[in-house]
Amino acid sequence: MYRYDDHDHAIVQARVAQFRGQTERYLAGELSDDEFRPLRLQNGLYIQRHGPMLRLAVPYGLISAAQLRRFADVARRFDRGYGHFTTRHNLQLNWVKLAEVPDILADLARDELHAIQTSGNCIRNVTTDHFAGIAADEIADPRPWAEILRQWSTFHPEFSYLPRKFKVAISGATEDRAAIQVHDIGLQVVRNDAGEIGFKVYAGGGLGRTPLLGQVIREFLPWQHLLTYTEALVRVFNRHGRRDNTYKARIKILVKALGREEFSRQVEAEWTNLQGGPATLTQAEVARVTAQFAAPAYETLAADDLCHLSHLREDKAFACWVARNVQAHKIAGYAAVTLSLKKLGAAPGDASSEQMEAAADLAERYSFGEIRVSHEQNLILADVPQRELYTVWHRAKAAGLASPTVGLIQDLIACPGGDFCALANARSLPIAAAIQERFEDLDYQHDIGELELNMSGCMNSCGHHHLGAIGILGVDKNGAEWYQITLGGRQGSEARIGEVIGRAFAAADVPDAVERLIAAYLAHRHADERFIDTFDRIGILVFQHAAYPHPHQSRRAVNG
């Protein structure tokens, strides 16, 4: 992974000092709330229901064992001994004290960690595929490009007061595991006919109040121009994005208003002035960064480890875990292990300090000392030899990290919701827990099979509800919490925004409604058909009838 040199260290250290000064001036009353807000947000600090929430960055989801231990230590000393992993490679601490944040940042900086641009109207943490570097369908490793973009976007002097937040995601594989089409900029690594690396550029995707998929504004951008082109694109947004209405300020609204062709034309026009300039990437820089993501020293192993195969035969629970939580690796004899953060009784994505340390131990012993954070809010050991899987499973179980439910309903995505977040209209966590409990029976879950259930506590869509095969959105109706259900959302290369099925449900009715939807699926599915495939085949109407058993209610629903 990328390791800091003196320059990187100096920049992060300077940020700690700068933020310490800003915090002191705020606490001394020299900075007003309005003046401090953008400064603290650009450092991931929100004022939440219980006080400040600090969002720490895991750049492109890659973290070392030592860094994860640092998170665990900070969570224990400055918070309540746990943190929440989000859908965008961040770790949120919910109970920090404002005056201690500079100390937290100073501690983090010792291990090359920070909270830079994890919020605010600036370029956010660049995200990517959690299987980067190990997936068989990879065109090129996206991480060097993500790191190059991280450096370019860090303290970009021109783009710190954008109309709205700006998120970039990059995928290097055929299958998009980074949800690039719902980002302000989505980059797909491609090769041209000559075999040269470049990017297919999407712009204007995003969830939130107006969910839109990104549009292709350039089919092939040669890699040399990644930064100049991106700079041109963000400049067009900075100058022309709407600033009069915060709900219309994302780049997706600008792209939609101008149309794909006109937006693309404006970017190209701006780019002609920057193309070939000093920000043009050099082979030397790409080589310098790429070298830091070199593959670890893999052993030469047989494709199938005999011990592993016998464990699979003899231990049904292990086989069940492997089927769900172990993913293929491009190197023979290796596998990727998903450590589930979706244990029953814990908030999705939450990890205790002990769990983080356990994951760090596992990474050090069995996976070259590195961990990934997935956008499904789990941790991943990317390079585990097959022969160690049985041991890893036992240890992960002991740490509460082995729920064999990856991709199943228990693996649902949820934001922290109204229990923590000041923006939320409704709580997510009790609903998530109620659904997980309802489907607690593992055989039932496995019978239902792959199902993406995503939940957000408000329109900001941190839980990516639009992309869930079943999406649940918390809405406020005259002070009461209600939940709107969408169906048919997809992430990945065939990304699609889900469709609202009708009238919202009261909190207590959500698990029943979900169960009725799933019953409809089970009644109609063909063999080996996933929920989403059945939905695509039979359409929404069957599900609407199932969701609203009383006909007059469903009519009302359809009428809005």
Place this chain on the structure above:
Amino acid sequence: MAKQIIKERRLQDDAWKVVNLVDGEAPFDVCLPVGPLLVPVAVWKAKKACLIHREYEHGTPLGIWLAPEDDLAEIAADIDDFTVIAVHFPKLADGRGYSTGRLLRERHGYDGELRAFGDIGRDQIFFLNRVGFDAFVIGEGKSAEEALAAFDDFPESYQGDAVQPLPLFRRRAA
């Protein structure tokens, strides 16, 4: 006390006056006080001849101020005439002026004084300086003395900018 401005990293007296159009006032009707003026684009266009005459006859230098939404193409041909170009930041969160600064320096080759005024303070100086501003009128109620310390907030930056055109990766390699 004379108005103060940060220039060359120190506080200096400032003689420039900002001319505003009041609601409904036609640009041509604006009364121009004596002394160096920063006029809005509309006034510049309406009274260009008069302003140039003042410079020619009385040596009064030319200045203009730009709002965030102003189109640089409208003044592109005149840019070298100005001794001072000022960019207004009506709200701290309105970052359009940062692009304006870079465009003036990097695209239009403007090398006169580029000043930022409006809702800016110590915490904006470092980036403003990097995008090409070299003079700063600190917003009301904020300390100009304290803002002087902000030029050195960071010892190094990743990107190239209006002051150091080479990004770090080009200097790192050397």
